[in-house]
Amino acid sequence: MPKILGWLLLLALLLGPGATHAGLPAGYRINLLTENFPPFNMAANGRNFARDAKIQGLSTELVREMFVRAGLDYSLTLHFPWDRIYRQALETPGYGLFSTSRLPEREALFKWVGPIAQYDSVLVAAPERRFELGSLEQARAYRIGAYKNAAVSQHLQGQKINAIDTLSDQGNIDKLLRGQIDLWATSSPVWQHHARAVGAEGLHEVLKFHSDPLYLALHKDTPDEVVQRLQRALDELRREGWSACTAEPQLCQ
Known part of the structure; x- marks a missing residue:
């Protein structure tokens, strides 16, 4: 009986919390x-x-x-x-x-x-611009700026929409305000924080096209x-x- 109890104790130790750490090297x-x-x-x-x-x-x-x-x-x-x-x-x-x-x-x-x-993928326009968009397909005719390799940019690529990529969303805000792009493909509520950080007022969403x-x-x-x-x-x-x-x-x- 003591021998059986010893084996049971060993099994319990092997199956206990320490076992979940056994496969990882020290200092992992x-x-x-x-x-x-x-x-x-x-x-x-x-x-x-x-x-x-x-x-x-x-x-x-x-x-x-x-x-x-x-x-x-x-x-x-x-x-x-x-x-x-x-x-x-x-x-x-x-x-x-x-x-x-x-x-x-x-x-x-x-x-x-x-x-x-979770976040929403949206198209954002400059304060003075007005768009009537019911779908992403309708935005195809416009110049769309996006953040390189971000999910929103990759989603546009998947829809065969050629976005003008930049290395930062702040760069897209600047392009939008300068009229170098018509729409900014970005994420909500992320874009609001970026806009506040650079003092860009009046930007507005014109289409929500995806949620992730x-x-x-x-x-x-x-x-x-x-x-x-x-x-x-x-x-x-x-x-x-x-x-x-x-x-x-x-x-x-």
Whole structure:
């Protein structure tokens, strides 16, 4: 009997919480990348580079809590432009990025955890411009500016609409106000934050053409155990009704 009890104790230890950590090497860490995409992720000082505690946002706070619950170590860097960090997460094991859309053409490129948030894809016009658009197809005749390699830009490509890409959404605001583009393809509520930051008033939405959930995308070589632990942590947080607005009230003001 003592021998049987000993085997049962060993089995319980193997199947217990420690077992979920057994497949990861000591010091395992994920390098998380993000960009200024308010209110989901942004630098506290508004600049295009920040690390760790100097990065905030609704998605940022949720992702932090997910990693704590999952018992995983991470670093967090906000960088610019999106095209650069997207490529780094795509090509470099041990990396991930958020907040990003799980587009069909991206599905096999990453491993996914989410959704962590949601946004709308919209067309925005300058204050003096008026458009009557019932569909994205009707916008084809206009000059549309978009953020290079962002989900909105890739969605337009999928619809065979040639957008004028820039490396920043602030660049699109400038082009819109100068009349260099007719419409700005962007995300709501993100574009409102960018417009306020540069003092651009009177911009207005003329068409909402798509809605997307946002995800944490991990390099395709990320161990399945890591993905599962993060997804379980996220599901647990959702069941509890956890909110970044509760954790960091200033993000929702």
